[in-house]
Amino acid sequence: MRNLRAGLILSSLFLVSACSKASQDATLRIGFPEPVTTEGILILNLWQGTWIVALGVAALVLGLLFAALILYRRRSDADVPKQTRYNIPLEILYTMVPLVIVLGLFFFTARDQSTLIKLTGEQKHTVNVVGFRWSWIFNYKEAGVYEIGFLLS
Structure with missing residues (x-):
């Protein structure tokens, strides 16, 4: 009680x-942090879609794993069953399913990336950003400002 x-x-x-x-x-x-721009919303949608696919794959793999554990558990002291090789339809399935998943993720990433990096209108500032070992350099060309970031510790 x-x-x-x-x-x-x-x-x-x-x-x-x-x-x-x-x-x-x-x-x-x-x-994902709360998006405050339209680009953030686009990235959030891609983030959520990727997680949905990942959770679906995890559910499928765990379901098949537990099904195999339950269905094919050893019931007696029998010898090792006959081993088979070259199950072509199964091998094609194991190749095509991950390929379709990766191509789908690539398609949505490329679509959203092309939307994100598209220039619309006249740019106001040009910033040249150089990333190097644990730091950044921000160069504002029009203003003649060259700023070196600090090392992260």
Whole structure:
């Protein structure tokens, strides 16, 4: 009875903590900061889509793993079953499914990247950014400002 009461209290606290709007928004962003620009929203959509694909692949792999563990567990002291090789349809499936996933992720990334780097209108400033070992250099050409970043420690 005591364990049941503790379980009900803990589950109630968990349920109440998950009911706030801020918590739901943060959960849907899956660790991504709140976007404040249209570009941020585009990147958030790509981030969420990538996580959906990753969770789908994880669910499929874990489902197949546990199905194989349950269905093909050793039931007796029988010898090792007959080993088979060259299951061509299965090998094609194991090659094509990851290829389709990677090509799909590449397509959406390239689509969003082309939208993000597209220049619309006249640029106001030209900043030449050079990244090098643990630091950055920001060169503002029009103003003649050349700023060297600090080393991260």
